[in-house]
Amino acid sequence: GENVEQHPSTLSVQEGDSAVIKCTYSDSASNYFPWYKQELGKRPQLIIDIRSNVGEKKDQRIAVTLNKTAKHFSLHITETQPEDSAVYFCAASSYGGSQGNLIFGKGTKLSVKP
Amino acid sequence: KAGVTQTPRYLIKTRGQQVTLSCSPISGHRSVSWYQQTPGQGLQFLFEYFSETQRNKGNFPGRFSGRQFSNSRSEMNVSTLELGDSALYLCASRARGQGASDTQYFGPGTRLTVL
Numbered sequence: 001g002e003n004v005e006q007h008p009s010t011l012s013v014q015e016g017d018s019a020v021i022k023c024t025y026s027d028s029a030s031n032y033f034p035w036y037k038q039e040l041g042k043r044p045q046l047i048i049d050i051r052s053n054v055g056e057k058k059d060q061r062i063a064v065t066l067n068k069t070a071k072h073f074s075l076h077i078t079e080t081q082p083e084d085s086a087v088y089f090c091a092a093s094s095y096g097g098s099q100g101n102l103i104f105g106k107g108t109k110l111s112v113k114p
Numbered sequence: 115k116a117g118v119t120q121t122p123r124y125l126i127k128t129r130g131q132q133v134t135l136s137c138s139p140i141s142g143h144r145s146v147s148w149y150q151q152t153p154g155q156g157l158q159f160l161f162e163y164f165s166e167t168q169r170n171k172g173n174f175p176g177r178f179s180g181r182q183f184s185n186s187r188s189e190m191n192v193s194t195l196e197l198g199d200s201a202l203y204l205c206a207s208r209a210r211g212q213g214a215s216d217t218q219y220f221g222p223g224t225r226l227t228v229l
Contacts, residue, residue, distance in 0.1 A: 034217070034218070036220075042222075043204065043220040043221060043222045043223060044157070044204070044220045045220070046217055046218075046219070049217065089156075089157060091157075101147060101159040101162055101170050101172065102147070102149075102157075102159060102206075102218060103159065104149075104156055104157040104158075104159075105156070106156045107156055107157075
């Protein structure tokens with residue numbers, strides 16, 4: 001089955017710096033890659049996603065890149081702010097057929113220091 | 115639209131008991147998935163329901179079961195509780211079941227503590 005590895009497990013940056021979180025997946029059939037942000041005590045919330053027919057997607061300060069050949073995808077946050085501090089999860093899924101499950105990485109705890 | 119809701123938000127049970135958790139998806143969403151979140155294992159997929167049928171199942175023992183009703187609301191049940199079942203149980207809903215890569219929206223979770 002699918003396996004998703006996420007690095008680093010913790011990341012500390014200064015406000016205004018960029019943060020990069022990387023994930024690799026094992027199943028070449030995976031075609032949907034969302035990123036979720038989870039603040040302490042809150043539910044995971046989707047911040048950006050990318051599908052396998054796209055190499056890069058941006059939304060203001062957040063971008064995701066996908067390399068299908070190498071089976072890895074990355075989250076880039078520019079101009080970080082203290083409110084970006086949270087745990088970020090990457091996930092992968094194959095929605096072809098009946099599969100609707102997300103396989104998550106173990107998460108990255110991002111701390112943005114003012 | 116109201117978001118995904120889960121009840122109860124907190125539960126304390128003792129080993130050997132059973133528990134039922136409830137999830138109401140976003141109006142119009144027909145697919146509900148359940149996940150277990152623990153500090154050690156992270157977010158793990160339990161099962162997905164669509165049109166009252168279990169469509170996919172994760173690697174959990176048979177003590178974990180679920181069902182979906184005709185209004186898309188879902189319940190999950192854990193029987194013979196073990197200490198290791200203590201976790202945050204999250205459900206997520208999405209608009210369509212099969213063949214569509216649409217967004218999953220999570221509920222606030224039910225925090226289960228097994229003593």
